[in-house]
Amino acid sequence: MDDDFVPLTGAGRTAPSLALLARPRTAAEAAGAVLARGPRGAVARGRGRSCGDAAQNAGGTVLDVTALDRIRGLDEAAGLVVCEAGTELGALARALLPYGLHPRTGGGPWTAGGTVASGYGNGVEALELLGADGKSRTVRRGEPLFDATVGGLGLTGVVLAVTLALRSVETAYLRERVTRFRDVDALLAHWTAPGAVPEPYARARVEPAGRGRAVLTTAAPVPYAGLPRGHRARRTPLAPPPFPGAWPGGLGSGGLGSGGLRPLPGLAHARVLPAYGRGPRAGFVRYRCAVPEGREEALRGLLALLGDRRSPARGARHARVERVYADGAGPLAFPVRGWCLTVDVPAGARGLGRFLDVLDERVAAAGGRVCLAEDARLRPALLPVMYPRLDAFRGLRAALDPRSVFRSDLSRRLGL
Numbered sequence: 001m002d003d004d005f006v007p008l009t010g011a012g013r014t015a016p017s018l019a020l021l022a023r024p025r026t027a028a029e030a031a032g033a034v035l036a037r038g039p040r041g042a043v044a045r046g047r048g049r050s051c052g053d054a055a056q057n058a059g060g061t062v063l064d065v066t067a068l069d070r071i072r073g074l075d076e077a078a079g080l081v082v083c084e085a086g087t088e089l090g091a092l093a094r095a096l097l098p099y100g101l102h103p104r105t106g107g108g109p110w111t112a113g114g115t116v117a118s119g120y121g122n123g124v125e126a127l128e129l130l131g132a133d134g135k136s137r138t139v140r141r142g143e144p145l146f147d148a149t150v151g152g153l154g155l156t157g158v159v160l161a162v163t164l165a166l167r168s169v170e171t172a173y174l175r176e177r178v179t180r181f182r183d184v185d186a187l188l189a190h191w192t193a194p195g196a197v198p199e200p201y202a203r204a205r206v207e208p209a210g211r212g213r214a215v216l217t218t219a220a221p222v223p224y225a226g227l228p229r230g231h232r233a234r235r236t237p238l239a240p241p242p243f244p245g246a247w248p249g250g251l252g253s254g255g256l257g258s259g260g261l262r263p264l265p266g267l268a269h270a271r272v273l274p275a276y277g278r279g280p281r282a283g284f285v286r287y288r289c290a291v292p293e294g295r296e297e298a299l300r301g302l303l304a305l306l307g308d309r310r311s312p313a314r315g316a317r318h319a320r321v322e323r324v325y326a327d328g329a330g331p332l333a334f335p336v337r338g339w340c341l342t343v344d345v346p347a348g349a350r351g352l353g354r355f356l357d358v359l360d361e362r363v364a365a366a367g368g369r370v371c372l373a374e375d376a377r378l379r380p381a382l383l384p385v386m387y388p389r390l391d392a393f394r395g396l397r398a399a400l401d402p403r404s405v406f407r408s409d410l411s412r413r414l415g416l
Contacts, residue, residue: 003021003022003023003033004020004021005018005019006019008021008048009056009283010048010050010051010052010053010056011049011051011286012051012283012284012344012347012376013347014051014283014285014347015053015056015376017053017057017058017059017409018058018059019056019057019058019059019060019061019062021064022061022062022063022064023063023064023067024064024068027128030063030065030068030158030160031134031135031136033061033063034061034130034132034158035134036061037060038059040057040058040060040061040407041060041061041404042057042061042405042407043055043061043062043063043155043406043408044063044065044113044117044154044158045062045063045064045065045114045154046065046066046086046111046113046114046117047066047109047110047111049110049114050114050374051285051286051374051376052373052374052375052376053409053410054117054153054154054372054408054409054410055114055154056408056409057409058409060407063158065084065085065086065111065113065159065160066086067086068085068086068087068160069086069087069088069111070084071084071087072084072161076099076101079165080125080164080165080166081096081103082163083161084112084160084161085111085112085113085114085116085158085159085161086112088109088110089103089106089107089109089111089112089265090107090108090266090267092107092112093106093107093265093267094107094267097169097172097238097264097267098238100168100170101168101169102166102167102168102169102265103164103165103266104122104123104165104166104167105120105123105124106265106266107265108266112162112164113158113159113160116149116150116159116162117149117151117152117153117159117373118153118371118373119151119333119334119371119373121150121328123164123165124150124163124164125140125163125164126139126140126141126146126162127139127146127149127161127162128161129145129156129157129160130157130160131401132400132401132403132406147329147331147333148330148332148393148397149330150328150329150333151328151330151332151333151334151373152330152332152393153372153408153410153411155407155408155411156396156400156406157401157406158406170222170237170238171221171222171223171226171233171237171238172233172238172239172267173221173222173227173241173261173262173263173264174219174220174221174222174264175219175221175222175260175261176217176219176260176261176262177217177218177219178217179218180213180215180216181204181213181214181216182211183213183214184206184212184214184299184300184303186214187204187206187214187216188299188300192296198323199323200218200219200220200221201217201218201219201220201265202216202219202323203216203217203320203321204216204321204322205318205320206318206319206320206321207319208306208307208311208316208318208319209307209314212307214321221264222261224237228261241263241267283347284346284347285344285345285346285352285377286342286344287313287341287343287344287345287370288334288340288370288371288374288375289340289342289363289368289370289371290334290335290336290338290339290340290363290370290371291340291363291366291368292338292339292367293338294338295338295366295367296339298363298365298366298368299321299339299341301362302359302363303319305355305359305362306319311355312345312346312349312350312351312352312355313343313345313349313355315345315349316343317344319341319342319343320343321339321340322339322340322342323340324338324339324340325337330393331393331396332372332387332389332390332393334369334371336369338368353377356377360378361382363386364386368386372410376409376410376413378414380413380414380415383414394416
């Protein structure tokens, strides 16, 4: 197993800290790294796609699990796949496509273990979890430890493998539909209209400044019969699509605009993370929060603050709003039935710290919460307000890991 002291950050390239980075290639090596950790403890890390400090451990050990990337088994009849924690979901989606299957978690540049630790448990059925004693156990959906691990930020143990549910697909494509709204009120009216049905793969981009126009993008899987005549995918419907830029006008007759086709999640090239400026202040801060259903006025207030002419967030390209249809199950689960708001702000913006504190207070007052996986600056006093089941998580963790073997910069900062 390789190891070395290296500076680590999240995807936003802020708040770096130095840790011993261990790179286990097997479950046995991962257990050895946990047992050999120093007094500052250990935490697992995937590809570092989240922007917070949950996968950093200043002066301690960080386990880079990306070499644990094997697919252990596929049960086509049951619609289940078992993959190791370092498996990239996009690579998994491409491997499953010839079987006419796609992960219910979606695809993308995130690892299976990182997705679990960050709180996205949709389609996750079971976990293999390495404990502080160096022993692994299987944890299944519905068990308290499962719920605490999904969104547990790596503090309940090291996820070694994940069992994911799959869904059948007939082609490698989604049909995309784009709807434009004059402002966020019109967007929310669309989403909350009587009889409105959940829209898959839906997210909206909202202008933080100006008139606050919104663009809603939704997409649905395309059956074979729904492919346009003459489309090359009619010959090989389950072949991975080429990169969109390789086809004039995009992947379908309508391009990637309204009514056009685009690849299933994970089949196209990964999105390039934004870069803001150069030098030591070239990073960005991702502010991601949830607001409960029925508190739409709080969401409007947050967007108004983002768009204020004195706001440090006016330099953001856009804000993203998503409709969330169910609460997360775990004590640290981020999803809240209602609304999710995300904005990326240049880290060097003047007055940013105080501005984000104000957003935190507004979110907490509305009964919402910030996403801990993307956070590196929340004040500890607001944590129990945003996460009222915090004591349950602390109690479970104390019983599992009384010596606090699993620690991170985030856990020390917030007293987890």
